[in-house]
Amino acid sequence: MIKLKKVELEAQLLEVLAQPTRLKILYFLRDGERCACEINPMMREDPSVISRHLVKMRDAGILGCRKEGVSIYYWIKEPRVFKVLGLIDEILLSSVQERAHDIRASL
Amino acid sequence: MIKLKKVELEAQLLEVLAQPTRLKILYFLRDGERCACEINPMMREDPSVISRHLVKMRDAGILGCRKEGVSIYYWIKEPRVFKVLGLIDEILLSSVQERAHDIRASL
DNA sequence: TTCTTTACTGCATTATTGCGCAATGATGCA
């Protein structure tokens, strides 16, 4: 049993979010649950790659999953991740705006 | 000039946050600006390691920095990162609570 | 000038991550 500090737990969860393919999957699942066989064709990657990303997000508590026949359905179990992404977008936007301002000021 | 997609920009910023040492520095700077020479003794790492983390966060727009003599002062330029961390903490907390609930239910 | 302090950079090493192919397990159908 390893005892993790607060910053390590935070970093761990942020790490799960910090990957473009995983974010793409999250946005795709935003509309509702999807079978892995529906997620795969959306992505250009090998199914095994997608599977690992899905497992990682499930283990982190972000996704839920259920089995139905041969298919496995995933859904957003932790919708607050989109709040996080909304904040990230706000921050990115002000970065861009600030950079634009600096460029204008330098002319 | 590389054009980055939205999920790639988001992942990039999240990646900067997803590191325990960097989070530790952020929390330390929460009270106000600090000289690198004040940050270093707080951490156990080599000053060069801390320097790289500081540069990374500055480049990401999270930290500001100013030079004063030989010292370099850093401060939180993007306080919304703490909003992000607050959300992350909320999510972590419900994960723990859910796990506790599952354990109780399995007895 | 020389010495000291402070912060950063170059470089090599190590650890981690994501990827893709192949193989495996699980389910349903003929």
Added chain:
DNA sequence: TGCATCATTGCGCAATAATGCAGTAAAGAA
């Protein structure tokens, strides 16, 4: 039973990231 489909796991490779030592640059004091 044999076969096909779907999802996952094993394994090796390449790219990335963090680390630590050594060296450099800048500022100030003796």
